Amino acid sequence: MGIKYSVFIAASLDGFIARKNGSLDWLPGNDGQVQVEDTGYNDFYAAVDTLVMGRNTYEFVQSFDAWPFAGKRVVVLSSNYPFTMQVVAEHVWGTSASPVELDKQLEQLGVKHVYVDGGQTIQSYLRAGLIAELTVTRIPVLLGEGISLFGTLQHDIGLRHRSTRMFNNGMVQSKYEVIR
């Protein structure tokens, strides 16, 4: 039983997770008008013990008023960090290890379930064949450009559709398992 790696993310219908500048102003609830619905994020978040994200996502999250990942282990991927995980802030480690190399380090720490976040990080974990589960919440908007959820692959990745839920505000959330 290895570590489970999961993705839980919102994307525009044309596959962007943020505008080019990182803005999420197109997400429901960010206009101050639409009531945000329970997307299952809280249950998902409660089930993970560790987050892995890239430096861009880490710096974006640091700009928030409050650190949103209190109580979770956070690992930041960046070529600026050493190979072996190094403490860079409270409960935050940095590493330049690849997803597969980091997997070994995390196993030694007893990590069970990792929340993989950020476009580049999700793409590198998909390419490494590590992602087990993908939950994508489609926002009913076309942005035309931005930071892509998905990227190039060396070969097709087959998925097994597990469930789809619709929300009153037009969001459609589908959960997939990666077929190994």
Added chain:
Amino acid sequence: MGIKYSVFIAASLDGFIARKNGSLDWLPGNDGQVQVEDTGYNDFYAAVDTLVMGRNTYEFVQSFDAWPFAGKRVVVLSSNYPFTMQVVAEHVWGTSASPVELDKQLEQLGVKHVYVDGGQTIQSYLRAGLIAELTVTRIPVLLGEGISLFGTLQHDIGLRHRSTRMFNNGMVQSKYEVIR
């Protein structure tokens, strides 16, 4: 009441409608094993009187054993054709007109409902603000590269989610109206 322009298309979860070489081998039913389910295509197709597609899609369709659009008016967009629609085959017209310019020509022919097909054509009609309805059937696979369903836009296009259906083979079909 102008002409209604609709899109009805299958796409991989990462937003491709074909491989780079046009191949649709990743669609259910194209492996000779999976039973193709009724996606509503026949009802959709019966409701349109005209198809608009680019030259790439036209040439791809011409390679089929049988012409799949018998009885429908087909308009092929290509810079090789004159501005005014010109007969290029039985029930097939070619034109280099833009979507907005072609709209006027089609209105004079009494066209009511157009099926817009092919990646570049769908993208140019979205950019022109002409698409009223989008039905996207997500196939549970990541291809990594191919011909994109969506492209760049000058501004966001807001969508209204109308319905979502799931199929036993893992396809998820969502219908959206473009908010004008």
